[in-house]
Amino acid sequence: MSSNGDGGDGDGGGSNGGDGLAGHRARLDAEMERCGQWPADSPWLREAFAALPRDRFAPQRLWRWDGWAYVPVDRAADPDGWAAELYGVSSAAVTQLTGGLPSSSLSAPGAVADMLDSLRLEPGHRVWDVGTGQGWTAALSAWRAGPSLVVSSEVDERLAGFARERLAAAGLDAEVRTGDATRGGVPGGGQVDRLHATYAVESVPWSWVEAVRPGGRIVYPWGRLGYVALTVADGGAGARGWVHGLAQFMGDRHAPAQATDGPAAHAAVRAGADPQVRRVLDRDPAGLEDWDLRFAVRVAVPDAVLTTEQGPEGPAVLVHDGALSWAEFRAGADGRPVLLQGGPRRIGDEVMAAWDQWERLGRPELYDYGVTVTPDAQWAWHGSPDGPRWPIAQPAPAGR
Structure with missing residues (x-):
């Protein structure tokens, strides 16, 4: 649940209480197995999670909601509590606050696995990771795609620097560039096979569709709730696809602030x-x-x-x-x-x-809905692209 430009600072070293980080990693693996959250069609994800544990991409300080405010959980003072914040299957780990509210996190492991499964990522694919954050999803993508095939966008140079360090420490050849992915194209130009966004947008920037080759995939968090997997049409005339899951993500930093819940x-x-x-x-x-x-x-x-x-x-x-x-x-x-x-x-x-x-409509499930994106309009639909539809507000022009 990274916003456009999330990150933090930290390292993979240090002690941990109880049975240590290995125990937390093992419990996450077992819990995802028990809940059926290891995707059967993407067995590589389980291997990548083991090879690139998320604690190696976490800062030394996390933040926990105590019912009234976010309070710090420092690795040095509470190593087991720090690790527990990282390793809940369905919980994001808040890594940064801005104005007392979360502005960065490591996304929930279950959501990360499901979204990367929806991406249908294969070795040799060129990937644009939108919203680097701590660099974990860029790392997982690079582990799968291969050297020099993942480029990631991060709006804050300091945070981009942290992600570069973490990726280098993991021995991965993935490029992190500073820039606003919501308003621009692929860093370095050209097209990619896959685009994976880690922050929520209500409407898809048309530049994202232009950045992905026909037949390629875009997986992104959709506004307040859910995430969608789009396939770019032949000729790049548009993209459409189905809702793939239910989760909440931080939004684009440049979009109007989302109303808070509670x-x-x-x-x-x-x-x-x-x-x-x-x-x-x-x-x-x-x-x-x-x-x-x-x-x-x-x-x-x-x-x-x-x-x-x-x-x-x-x-x-x-x-x-x-x-x-x-x-x-x-x-x-x-x-x-x-x-x-x-x-x-x-x-x-x-x-x-x-x-x-x-x-x-017969009480449909969330998976019965989809989204279509064209240069001029976007809409959600039920059942099929020709079924009942609801308009999605277009993004503001670049340079707003």
């Missing part, structure tokens, strides 16, 4: 205002905890941020748009579910409309 973010948007609309619902708000439904809402109402809060009457689902509009799905005083909402738009009604549409 009850505090919702409370900041509501700002203590009384509801302007209150109505009784005919369904249990707990249904919104279904991740396939949440993904359908993400497609239809992309700026809606949903958070579940446990209250005395049971779970409540809080929604906001990061600006002025909010909604709450919760149990009323008489036990019946209610929708409360306020602000200039009725975002709760928009969520309900997306829920109704999801029901009419």
Whole structure:
């Protein structure tokens, strides 16, 4: 979950408590085996994870959320806690804060494995790794593709320098260049066979499609939720593909800030205002905890941020748009579910409309959705490229 220009500093040495880093690495391997997260079609990934353990790409200080703020976890002071932050299957390890919020991380191992499996990377492929971060995904790609075939973009020269050091220490010949990949083409020019992005974009820069040869693959985190694998069409006229997984990634540093989740973010948007609309619902708000439904809402109402809060009457689902509009799905005083909402738009009604549409479509899974990208438009679709569709806002022109 690296943003455009993430990184850190650190090394692969040092002591570790308990049974050491080897124990954490072994437990990660076993847990991914137990959860079925080692991709059957890409057995090379298990070998690469073993050859290039993520602790060798981690800084000496990580950051852990304690419920109120991010607190440091220093390797020297708490080696076992530091290693535990790194080796959760589904957890990113936060490596950098900017303004008190994460601006860099080592992505969750399970998500990294799944995205690189979706990339269909083979020896001899030229790869553009977009968003170097600590250099771990560039390292894994170089391990598979071969020498001098991976180029990685990093917006911050200091962070790029760290990644270069880590890659060199691992004995890998991968190039890291400083530059903004969201606004430019492949460093050094030409086209690549594969593009792997480590930070989220709501819409795909057309320069990414132009950078990949026809038949090549682009795998990228899609906005607030999910990641997509696109195949570039013959002639490079566009790209399309399916949603491949469910995860949350940090966004492009130059894009508008994404609205944050959690009850505090919702409370900041509501700002203590009384509801302007209150109505009784005919369904249990707990249904919104279904991740396939949440993904359908993400497609239809992309700026809606949903958070579940446990209250005395049971779970409540809080929604906001990061600006002025909010909604709450919760149990009323008489036990019946209610929708409360306020602000200039009725975002709760928009969520309900997306829920109704999801029901009419037969409650599809997130894997039933895809994305099409052309020079002039982008849209999400259900079932097939000719099925129901939802527009995706185009990226701003380069140099904005």
